[in-house]
Structure formats: C-alpha cells, structure tokens
Amino acid sequence: MFVSRFLTFEGPDGAGKDSVLDVVVPQLQQHLTRELVVTREPGGDPIAEKIRELILDPANTAMDDRTEALLYAASRHQHLQQVIEPALVRGAIVLCDRFVDSSIAYQGAGRQIGETAVAEINEFATSGRTPDLTVYLDVPAQVGLERIRSKRKDIQYDRLDQEEDAFHERVRAAYLRLAAANPKRIVTVDAQQPLAAVCADTLTVLKQHLAAYWQN
Structure with missing residues (x-):
C-alpha cells in the first residue's frame, strides 16, 4: 500500500533554501x-x-513574542487542514518550506519563550502531524546573515531579518539540537558548500528517501 510522504525543508536565514528548492x-x-x-x-x-503578512510586517513592532508564536501556530493549522492533509489523503508527496521546527527554533529559542512551550502549542495546532523527512540546510549564523545583507542592501527587511545577531545564533543552536535529537527524521546538509554541491547532496537525500516513487 502506498504510504504518503510529508517532507520539510528547514534552515536558518541565509541557508539558501529558496535557491536549493529552485533546483x-x-x-x-x-x-x-x-x-x-x-x-x-x-x-x-x-x-x-x-x-x-501580519507576522512579517516590519511595521508591527509592538507584536508580543507569544502573540507571534500563536499566530504561526494558527497559520500552520489552517495550512495543514486546507492543503497538507488533503494532499496526503489523496496520495501526494508534500514538500513544505518550513514547519514546526522553525517555530521551535525562531520563537522558542530565538525569542526565548521556551522550546518546549512552543512545541506544545504546535502539537495542538498540528494534532501531532510530523514530517517523514526534514532536510536541514545548516550554515553558521554569521555566514547566513552576511549572505542576506549582501543581497538586500536596497530591500526592506522583514521583522525577523531585523533581529540582532544573537537572535540568529540562538536559532541556529536550536536547529542543531533538533537535528541531534531527531537523527532518523532530520538529515543535515552542509549549506556552506557551493550551491551546486548543496543541491546535489539534497537530491541524493531525497532520492534515497523517495526511492519507491522515483523513476529515471
């Protein structure tokens, strides 16, 4: 019997997720x-x-950290009910750019409101839905931030981009903890490599995981 597959992509800011997904x-x-x-x-x-739009709007400087975490969870529940679960039910493979791990890293650790607390909020929001595989693109916070700053000199940052370096250091450390705690689900790819190498490594991981549904 076909088993639906739910795949997620994670990484700190500047890891290059968009570029890798494009390939x-x-x-x-x-x-x-x-x-x-x-x-x-x-x-x-x-x-x-x-x-x-509400979460990332840089004008919303008064947004409380817990409000932000709850809004992410609310958005996730809506997305799960309307897009992800129906796709899995009909037998599709779902690839999602970010999921619960992002909230644990960014709100739990980055905002320092508690990784366990954020995990519990999202357990309720997702009814326990967990990805089958998470590809984590890892890059040191300073490297990622340098990439962002070099590309966005004339573009307004969103609320998360505007955070201090220490925030992004905490986010990356949380991701590394999640990867260490979930070695069967989370596969780490070195995103400091040239883009072609990162894409090749990522495709290798995906091809191995999706071998039953892969044709040459």
Missing part, C-alpha cells in the same frame, strides 16, 4: 511517479498567507 523541485517533478505538492510556511493557504 530540486523541477528534478522531483521530472522523476517522481506521484503528484508533488510544494508549499510553504507561514502561508500556503489564502487565510494563512494573510497571517503571514
């Missing part, structure tokens, strides 16, 4: 024998996208 997704679409649904968080659904 990887067409390869998956070409080789997978199952429908591929590509989505993102926060967002992925019209209502969840509205919540995304």
Whole structure:
C-alpha cells in the first residue's frame, strides 16, 4: 500500500533554501511517479498567507513574542487542514518550506519563550502531524546573515531579518539540537558548500528517501 510522504525543508536565514528548492523541485517533478505538492510556511493557504503578512510586517513592532508564536501556530493549522492533509489523503508527496521546527527554533529559542512551550502549542495546532523527512540546510549564523545583507542592501527587511545577531545564533543552536535529537527524521546538509554541491547532496537525500516513487 502506498504510504504518503510529508517532507520539510528547514534552515536558518541565509541557508539558501529558496535557491536549493529552485533546483530540486523541477528534478522531483521530472522523476517522481506521484503528484508533488510544494508549499510553504507561514502561508500556503489564502487565510494563512494573510497571517503571514501580519507576522512579517516590519511595521508591527509592538507584536508580543507569544502573540507571534500563536499566530504561526494558527497559520500552520489552517495550512495543514486546507492543503497538507488533503494532499496526503489523496496520495501526494508534500514538500513544505518550513514547519514546526522553525517555530521551535525562531520563537522558542530565538525569542526565548521556551522550546518546549512552543512545541506544545504546535502539537495542538498540528494534532501531532510530523514530517517523514526534514532536510536541514545548516550554515553558521554569521555566514547566513552576511549572505542576506549582501543581497538586500536596497530591500526592506522583514521583522525577523531585523533581529540582532544573537537572535540568529540562538536559532541556529536550536536547529542543531533538533537535528541531534531527531537523527532518523532530520538529515543535515552542509549549506556552506557551493550551491551546486548543496543541491546535489539534497537530491541524493531525497532520492534515497523517495526511492519507491522515483523513476529515471
């Protein structure tokens, strides 16, 4: 019997997730024998996208840290109910750019409101839905921030981009803890490598995990 697959991509700011996905997704679409649904968080659904705008708007400087965490969880529940779960039920493979790990890292550790507390909020929001595989693109915080700053000199940062370096250091440390605690689910790819190497390593991981649905 076909077992639905739920895959997520994670990484600190500047890890290059968008660039890697731009390369990887067409390869998956070409080789997978199952429908591929590509989505993102926060967002992925019209209502969840509205919540995304609210969360990331740099004008919302008065937003409380716990409010932010709850909004992420609310957006995630909506997205899960409207996009992810229906796709899994019909047998699709779902690839989601960020999921619960991001909230644990960014709000739990980055905002320092507690990784366990944020995990519990999201346990309720997701009814315990966990990815089958998470590809974590790892890059030191300073390297990631330098990449962002070099590319966004003329672009307004969102609320998370504007955080101090220590915030991003805490985020990366939390990701490393999550990877160490979940070695069967989370596969780490060195994102300091040249983009071509990162994409190749990522495709190798995905091909191994999706071997039953891969055709040459």
